[in-house]
Amino acid sequence: MPGAGSANGAPTDLGLGGQLLELRRRIGATKRRIDEEEAVLREARKRLQALRAELSQSKEQEAEVVRELGGEAAAAAAAAAAQAALAAAPPAQQQPQQQQPGMLHQQQQQPQQQPQQQPGMVHHVQHAYPAAHPAGVAPPGPHIPLVVPPGMIVQHLPMPAGGPQQPAVVMFHSHGQPGGPQLLAVPQMVGQPVPVVHVVPVQHGPPHQQQAYIAHPHYPPQPLQQAPQQVQQAVQSQPVPAQQQAPAGSAAPSSACPPPLPVQPQQNGHAPKFVDRAPAAAAIPPTGGAAAVRPPPGFSAPPAAAGPAGPPAPAPSHLSPANSGALVHTSQEFVPRALQLAQQQPQQAEPPHAAAVPTVEQQAGQAAGQAPMPAAHAPAAAAAAAAAAPRSGAAASGAPPGFQSSLADAEPMSKRVEASPLAFFPVPGRGAALPLQRQQQAAAMAPQPSQQGEDEQQHGGSAGAETAAHPQRQPGWQEPETENDAALAAALAECEAHGEAEGLSTAMGAAVLGRGPVAGEQGGRGRGWGAGPAPAGSSPSWGRGSSRGGSTSGAPGAPAVSLPPAASPEAVPVAEDFPSLTAAAAAAAAPPAPAAGSKGWGNTAATQSLRSKLAAGAPGPPGAAAAQQAQQAQRGGAAAPAAAGSPAVEELEVRCGLRVTGDGTPDAERRRLVKRQTFQHTEKHIRTRQQVDVLAGLELHCNVLTPAEQAQLIDAVEHWVALGKTGHLRGRTFSAPKKWLPGKGRVTMQFGCCYNYATDAQGREPGKDPQGLQLGIIPEEVVEPLPPPLRALCRRLTRWRVLPEAREPNSAIINIYEPGDCIPPHVDHFDFVRPFCTISLLSEQSIMFGQRLVPAGPGEFVAQGGDPAYIPLPTGSCLVLKGYGGDTAMHCVPPVAARRISITLRKMGPEHEAAVLRETRKLEAAQGFPLRAFWEETPPGGGARAARRGGGAITIK
Numbered sequence: 019m020p021g022a023g024s025a026n027g028a029p030t031d032l033g034l035g036g037q038l039l040e041l042r043r044r045i046g047a048t049k050r051r052i053d054e055e056e057a058v059l060r061e062a063r064k065r066l067q068a069l070r071a072e073l074s075q076s077k078e079q080e081a082e083v084v085r086e087l088g089g090e091a092a093a094a095a096a097a098a099a100a101q102a103a104l105a106a107a108p109p110a111q112q113q114p115q116q117q118q119p120g121m122l123h124q125q126q127q128q129p130q131q132q133p134q135q136q137p138g139m140v141h142h143v144q145h146a147y148p149a150a151h152p153a154g155v156a157p158p159g160p161h162i163p164l165v166v167p168p169g170m171i172v173q174h175l176p177m178p179a180g181g182p183q184q185p186a187v188v189m190f191h192s193h194g195q196p197g198g199p200q201l202l203a204v205p206q207m208v209g210q211p212v213p214v215v216h217v218v219p220v221q222h223g224p225p226h227q228q229q230a231y232i233a234h235p236h237y238p239p240q241p242l243q244q245a246p247q248q249v250q251q252a253v254q255s256q257p258v259p260a261q262q263q264a265p266a267g268s269a270a271p272s273s274a275c276p277p278p279l280p281v282q283p284q285q286n287g288h289a290p291k292f293v294d295r296a297p298a299a300a301a302i303p304p305t306g307g308a309a310a311v312r313p314p315p316g317f318s319a320p321p322a323a324a325g326p327a328g329p330p331a332p333a334p335s336h337l338s339p340a341n342s343g344a345l346v347h348t349s350q351e352f353v354p355r356a357l358q359l360a361q362q363q364p365q366q367a368e369p370p371h372a373a374a375v376p377t378v379e380q381q382a383g384q385a386a387g388q389a390p391m392p393a394a395h396a397p398a399a400a401a402a403a404a405a406a407a408p409r410s411g412a413a414a415s416g417a418p419p420g421f422q423s424s425l426a427d428a429e430p431m432s433k434r435v436e437a438s439p440l441a442f443f444p445v446p447g448r449g450a451a452l453p454l455q456r457q458q459q460a461a462a463m464a465p466q467p468s469q470q471g472e473d474e475q476q477h478g479g480s481a482g483a484e485t486a487a488h489p490q491r492q493p494g495w496q497e498p499e500t501e502n503d504a505a506l507a508a509a510l511a512e513c514e515a516h517g518e519a520e521g522l523s524t525a526m527g528a529a530v531l532g533r534g535p536v537a538g539e540q541g542g543r544g545r546g547w548g549a550g551p552a553p554a555g556s557s558p559s560w561g562r563g564s565s566r567g568g569s570t571s572g573a574p575g576a577p578a579v580s581l582p583p584a585a586s587p588e589a590v591p592v593a594e595d596f597p598s599l600t601a602a603a604a605a606a607a608a609p610p611a612p613a614a615g616s617k618g619w620g621n622t623a624a625t626q627s628l629r630s631k632l633a634a635g636a637p638g639p640p641g642a643a644a645a646q647q648a649q650q651a652q653r654g655g656a657a658a659p660a661a662a663g664s665p666a667v668e669e670l671e672v673r674c675g676l677r678v679t680g681d682g683t684p685d686a687e688r689r690r691l692v693k694r695q696t697f698q699h700t701e702k703h704i705r706t707r708q709q710v711d712v713l714a715g716l717e718l719h720c721n722v723l724t725p726a727e728q729a730q731l732i733d734a735v736e737h738w739v740a741l742g743k744t745g746h747l748r749g750r751t752f753s754a755p756k757k758w759l760p761g762k763g764r765v766t767m768q769f770g771c772c773y774n775y776a777t778d779a780q781g782r783e784p785g786k787d788p789q790g791l792q793l794g795i796i797p798e799e800v801v802e803p804l805p806p807p808l809r810a811l812c813r814r815l816t817r818w819r820v821l822p823e824a825r826e827p828n829s830a831i832i833n834i835y836e837p838g839d840c841i842p843p844h845v846d847h848f849d850f851v852r853p854f855c856t857i858s859l860l861s862e863q864s865i866m867f868g869q870r871l872v873p874a875g876p877g878e879f880v881a882q883g884g885d886p887a888y889i890p891l892p893t894g895s896c897l898v899l900k901g902y903g904g905d906t907a908m909h910c911v912p913p914v915a916a917r918r919i920s921i922t923l924r925k926m927g928p929e930h931e932a933a934v935l936r937e938t939r940k941l942e943a944a945q946g947f948p949l950r951a952f953w954e955e956t957p958p959g960g961g962a963r964a965a966r967r968g969g970g971a972i973t974i975k
């Protein structure tokens with residue numbers, strides 16, 4: 019092949035001149051990469067500095083709070099608890115004690131004298147552990163009974179394959195904010211002892227790894243590595259060897275935590291590399307084509323994680339939701355419980371992997387849609403009322419509607435936590451202060467993905483004939499865009515008729531209306547909707563797209579061609595169409611204006627003071643900070659750098675939490691780094707026997723997010739997961755499988771709309787309503803809107819012409835794959851328009867495409883009638899799906915070798931979008947004031963400070 023490389027990578031057949039040119043090109047490319055990496059490094063250093071500054075400030079504040087609160091007794095109790103646990107623990111192994119050159123000192127190390135603490139509070143019980151631990155989770159270490167302080171959050175813990183997803187772990191988490199670690203808590207864990215196993219000091223690693231891990235009962239007990247006194251010392255002051263490896267025999271799954279960013283493209287072992295992704299001056303045409311995307315022979319999808327598999331052990335009772343709010347424990351209880359917890363672990367040994375997984379037959383049955391008929395479909399109004407209940411309940415009792423502005427409004431159960439600041443999350447500026455009912459609602463409404471046939475059906479079916487493989491392919495939304503716009507405009511007009519000028523719906527509307535007229539797709543390829551022509555012989559009933567959609571993929575059977583490069587960056591409008599995002603974000607961020615007689619608490623003095631605190635630079639999660647800044651920008655506040663004029667897109671992205679502060683690279687320059695690839699993989703059509711290109715229409719855009727941006731986004735996702743796990747996201751926004759079956763579950767979050775991808779609490783099956791009709795988006799299940807960083811990301815995708823302007827996504831589903839997790843074969847539901855896309859984060863894994871993919875075993879999928887094609891998805895990339903690849907071919911992600919997050923961004927069909935708006939309006943009407951997104955909410959009654967005073971929470975910022 020011309021240009022093929024020799025062993026050392028130098029071209030051999032180009033002649034000397036050609037070789038020279040090629041080498042120069044490579045040198046240029048390498049230089050550019052070096053520049054990029056250096057920029058990332060610079061940024062990381064800056065952030066580190068900011069974190070350090072913030073940390074010392076936080077520590078001062080903490081000391082002040084501790085002084086205020088007193089509580090010597092608690093400190094003593096906690097110390098006693100630690101000692102007791104240590105004394106009861108197995109004998110210590112030797113742990114390296116000596117400091118090594120380059121060792122990093124834990125910033126949160128405590129003085130030998132613990133500060134005075136409130137009962138139930140132990141903080142900074144951290145054991146220095148190598149930040150660069152490859153497993154990233156639960157290495158052997160001392161068990162320190164940690165009483166979860168109010169103010170800590172139970173965050174995700176990378177779990178062994180098959181491990182439970184119950185949030186029974188606690189970690190510190192920095193959120194990558196300049197503000198440093200955020201310490202939050204979940205109610206059911208407050209006051210509960212948990213054994214600390216692993217703490218990663220916050221100053222190491224990329225933001226998503228700046229976490230402290232505390233053992234999960236799922237893990238077997240870890241041996242102590244030090245004598246108690248040594249441990250104590252380690253906890254309080256041991257420096258951190260930067261590169262210490264996990265001792266052999268660690269229970270930690272080796273791939274439970276991915277390597278730090280910047281993440282180099284890595285294969286999961288399933289797929290060969292097939293396209294050189296090195297930056298080049300122009301878009302790289304596909305090389306290798308079909309052959310390159312074939313799987314290696316003998317491919318199977320082994321979960322790489324070594325952890326035990328099987329159904330989760332029952333959570334210890336004190337961690338169960340039933341114990342939520344049971345906050346009152348004497349310090350004497352802590353020690354025995356901590357020990358009990360540790361000692362329980364061997365009894366919680368998991369049954370063997372195989373026992374936990376469905377059989378092939380079961381899976382095939384699920385795929386074929388043999389699940390039982392669902393229960394009766396709750397009427398939309400009832401569902402809306404149910405969804406509204408948590409917030410309208412208070413209104414009914416005469417209290418400020420929806421939110422508990424005083425503890426007296428709380429339901430009986432919440433009274434159990436009323437003495438605790440954990441009735442609210444005392445973190446200003448972020449999703450906080452959810453009334454307890456909302457958590458109950460979340461629990462009640464959460465889908466219970468039995469995972470029985472979850473994903474096989476989730477988006478459009480699986481095995482079987484083509485019609486069966488696309489059961490959800492519906493006509494209906496494939497109208498010309500003018501019709502779509504009209505439908506939307508009508509829906510929005512209806513909304514506007516309600517007369518409310520602010521709030522979520524308007525924000526959503528603004529986001530929609532802010533779009534200009536339809537732009538030509540893909541650099542002027544016409545107005546096709548991406549639905550390529552149906553393969554010859556396919557059923558015309560598949561949808562109007564088959565006759566109407568502009569082809570993006572060429573005629574079936576024709577050799578696939580690489581699409582032309584996207585329009586040149588210079589031709590792309592940059593800032594001029596961005597303000598619509600600003601408006602939307604600002605509108606979404608703005609507190610609802612307190613109309614006359616408004617009973618909302620959004621404008622209380624406390625909230626105001628919180629806002630000014632934020633404005634003064636207090637940290638928050640990306641979304642909250644962005645929202646705050648967008649608000650200031652709208653008001654022309656001094657803190658908004660470019661509020662007056664038309665601010666540069668990068669500034670707006672920074673505000674929305676997408677772009678990392680300080681990255682001043684102009685938008686057009688950034689866009690130029692994006693590289694697009696197209697693919698080709700022909701199979702014989704199952705029925706017609708003609709050649710079809712199953713990958714036609716797919717585009718992979720690399721470098722859409724820089725490593726720093728990825729880190730920031732990951733951080734935001736982790737934060738949302740934490741909120742979701744603790745019931746702080748509306749309705750079915752968050753769902754985690756109750757049963758953790760290998761290869762069968764994933765944590766997911768849906769924003770913008772609720773898609774019925776799993777059997778829900780009302781028994782509605784994926785993709786079907788109770789009558790067996792197709793069911794995709796469920797408008798009455800109102801979920802959280804797109805958070806600002808995702809909104810900004812969507813905007814970027816259209817601004818950079820990765821997606822057409824008219825297809826700017828307004829919904830997202832975030833999949834969080836632990837090692838071994840997968841998404842089974844499906845075609846994305848046709849309630850979402852084409853093209854849509856999926857963003858990859860954390861680790862590079864391959865997505866599999868085929869005309870017909872079917873399960874062949876637990877977490878194993880095979881192609882029928884041909885070879886599957888694999889496309890490795892590098893971190894920071896965006897895979898665009900349309901044409902045959904997005905409409906007809908099936909795709910799945912086989913079990914991943916390392917943790918991965920994907921964000922699938924899709925635009926709802928207009929009637930679905932309208933329905934979502936309508937249902938949102940209904941909810942708002944029912945509760946009497948606009949819905950607020952999670953990032954807008956602030957704790958009533960004075961925020962963090964008051965929470966601290968009231969209940970003794972530790973709150974950093």
Ligand SMILES: O=C(O)CCC(=O)C(=O)O
Nearest residue numbers: 831833846856911920922
């Ligand atoms: O994780 C991915 O990249 C694919 C996700 C997907 O197929 C989906 O959400 O529909």
Ligand SMILES: [Fe+2]
Nearest residue numbers: 477845846909
């Ligand atoms: Fe999909």
